[in-house]
Amino acid sequence: MFRREGASVDQAIAKADTLIEAMGWIRQFRGKTTVIKLGGSLLDDTEALRHILLDVIFMETVGMRPVIVHGGGKAINRALAAEGIEPVFIKGRRVTDPATLQIVRKVLAGETNTMITQEVERMGGRAMNLSFDTTCVLRGKKLQLEGEADLGAVGYVTDVDRHVIESLSYTNQVPVIPSMCEGPDGNPLNVNADTAAMAVAQALGAEKLIFLSDVNGVRMDKDDPDTTIRSLTSDEAKELIASGVIEAGMIPKVEACLETLDRGVGKVHIVDGKLRHSLLLEIYTTSGIGTEIVKQRMPIQ
Numbered sequence: 001m002f003r004r005e006g007a008s009v010d011q012a013i014a015k016a017d018t019l020i021e022a023m024g025w026i027r028q029f030r031g032k033t034t035v036i037k038l039g040g041s042l043l044d045d046t047e048a049l050r051h052i053l054l055d056v057i058f059m060e061t062v063g064m065r066p067v068i069v070h071g072g073g074k075a076i077n078r079a080l081a082a083e084g085i086e087p088v089f090i091k092g093r094r095v096t097d098p099a100t101l102q103i104v105r106k107v108l109a110g111e112t113n114t115m116i117t118q119e120v121e122r123m124g125g126r127a128m129n130l131s132f133d134t135t136c137v138l139r140g141k142k143l144q145l146e147g148e149a150d151l152g153a154v155g156y157v158t159d160v161d162r163h164v165i166e167s168l169s170y171t172n173q174v175p176v177i178p179s180m181c182e183g184p185d186g187n188p189l190n191v192n193a194d195t196a197a198m199a200v201a202q203a204l205g206a207e208k209l210i211f212l213s214d215v216n217g218v219r220m221d222k223d224d225p226d227t228t229i230r231s232l233t234s235d236e237a238k239e240l241i242a243s244g245v246i247e248a249g250m251i252p253k254v255e256a257c258l259e260t261l262d263r264g265v266g267k268v269h270i271v272d273g274k275l276r277h278s279l280l281l282e283i284y285t286t287s288g289i290g291t292e293i294v295k296q297r298m299p300i301q
């Protein structure tokens with residue numbers, strides 16, 4: 001005879017309660033675009049990546065419109081080392097000579113882009129790679145940092161083909177975009193992935209831009225997770241860059257946040273992608289997680 005187990009019914013009710021609780025924030029973000037920047041620091045961690053992509057598939061399934069922009073700095077460094085090429089960075093940007101550019105293209109627009117897209121599909125989602133080599137959606141110009149040496153084939157995005165990206169979102173596919181753009185002469189330029197994500201978020205009028213990295217936000221001591229700063233204003237962030245507290249790969253990330261805020265987005269978050277379900281936590285908790293950067297702090301009433 002069939003007998004219901006009390007405990008399993010209770011569990012099922014708890015799960016149903018969770019779904020109902022989620023309804024508010026699903027409604028809030030349904031039909032809205034969230035740009036997720038996936039740092040190369042995370043892409044090596046298969047478990048973390050799997051959980052992030054599951055969150056992305058969930059978001060897409062409930063009608064949010066996630067768009068992935070990814071880097072791959074660590075994988076590029078490995079591929080360069082295999083060829084005996086020493087990486088050189090200026091203010092967090094890779095100096096990109098022709099040999100380096102070839103490797104960046106193979107790793108970013110080729111291997112990494114394909115791997116993320118295939119992983120989404122393998123887990124039951126639908127994704128489309130919008131790589132420089134397949135469907136180019138980012139165009140730009142060569143970047144020259146003020147007072148710094150020539151960076152080579154490094155660019156910044158000036159034009160985003162939002163119609164291609166949106167048409168994928170509207171047909172329930174997750175666009176996956178590597179951080180390279182086409183220069184004015186039709187040749188590829190290497191773009192820092194944080195700045196590429198910023199450009200995409202602005203062009204799409206995204207509701208949110210989330211930087212997923214391997215750290216739980218901006219820290220006073222970059223090696224000490226207990227020194228994470230929960231909230232920073234633009235001015236405070238600039239001071240931390242000037243004083244050297246924010247360095248290396250965190251510089252372009254924070255600069256991208258500042259520029260996004262300057263264009264009218266209310267808040268940008270830097271979140272630890274290794275924390276399980278960090279994406280969903282970021283979206284449905286009021287205070288968010290990681291470091292939030294705001295233009296100005298609201299006065300306490």
Ligand SMILES: Nc1ncnc2c1ncn2[C@@H]1O[C@H](COP(=O)(O)OP(=O)(O)O)[C@@H](O)[C@H]1O
Nearest residue numbers: 039040041213214218219222245246247249250
């Ligand atoms: N003040 C800081 N707080 C946190 N991380 C920092 C800070 N300054 C430098 N970093 C470094 O920035 C790294 C994140 O940037 P990056 O390596 O480019 O990551 P991603 O691949 O996610 O873009 C961290 O792993 C950390 O080593």
Ligand SMILES: CC(=O)N[C@@H](CCC(=O)OP(=O)(O)O)C(=O)O
Nearest residue numbers: 040071072073093094191192193
């Ligand atoms: C110009 C420039 O620096 N391009 C970056 C692109 C990849 C990237 O930004 O990857 P992360 O997100 O892992 O840092 C590079 O070559 O490393």
